[in-house]
Amino acid sequence: MELPKEASVTGVQVAYYIICKRKLWLFSHKITMEHTSEKVAMGRMLHEESYGRKKKEIGIGSIKIDFIENKGEIHEVKKSKSLEDAHEWQMLYYLYYFKKLGMDMKGKIDYPLTRQRVDVTLTEEKEKQLEQILREIQSITGKDSPQEPVKLPYCKSCSYFNFCWC
Numbered sequence: 001m002e003l004p005k006e007a008s009v010t011g012v013q014v015a016y017y018i019i020c021k022r023k024l025w026l027f028s029h030k031i032t033m034e035h036t037s038e039k040v041a042m043g044r045m046l047h048e049e050s051y052g053r054k055k056k057e058i059g060i061g062s063i064k065i066d067f068i069e070n071k072g073e074i075h076e077v078k079k080s081k082s083l084e085d086a087h088e089w090q091m092l093y094y095l096y097y098f099k100k101l102g103m104d105m106k107g108k109i110d111y112p113l114t115r116q117r118v119d120v121t122l123t124e125e126k127e128k129q130l131e132q133i134l135r136e137i138q139s140i141t142g143k144d145s146p147q148e149p150v151k152l153p154y155c156k157s158c159s160y161f162n163f164c165w166c
């Protein structure tokens, strides 16, 4: 089965759509400050320390997932549940992506620091919502400029904080 053109977006873009539309635009236009962020390095360390090097990241087309287990379980490793909604939609996108490739997968979000695991299921309703989100991502990233910054609780820990507010 062929992927729809909306599936050219990445899982990170889906998460950023949920977190902040401005962040989505900045990231999509390669205005990226993540490489200077200690958080990204900490995320990588968390993955390696929790699961070792055996569970390797897997890249398929535009998506990159943390690891696959038990022949059909997609896992994403996250530090905390503070952005749980974004984590869920990112995983729903991965499930959708695999579904379009003809593979029925299960989604698990792992929070090793709190030893929690959250199951994610792609229902028909979520799939429709996701397709709308993918269209909106295309529309936002196709614009010439980002939306103005809006104060969000997340801003303080966002890598674009100085860019938006200083």
Ligand code: SF4
Binding pocket: 019, 020, 021, 022, 023, 149, 150, 151, 152, 154, 155, 156, 158, 159, 160, 161, 164
């Ligand atoms: S600092 Fe706030 S407004 Fe700016 S990109 Fe980050 S979340 Fe969005």
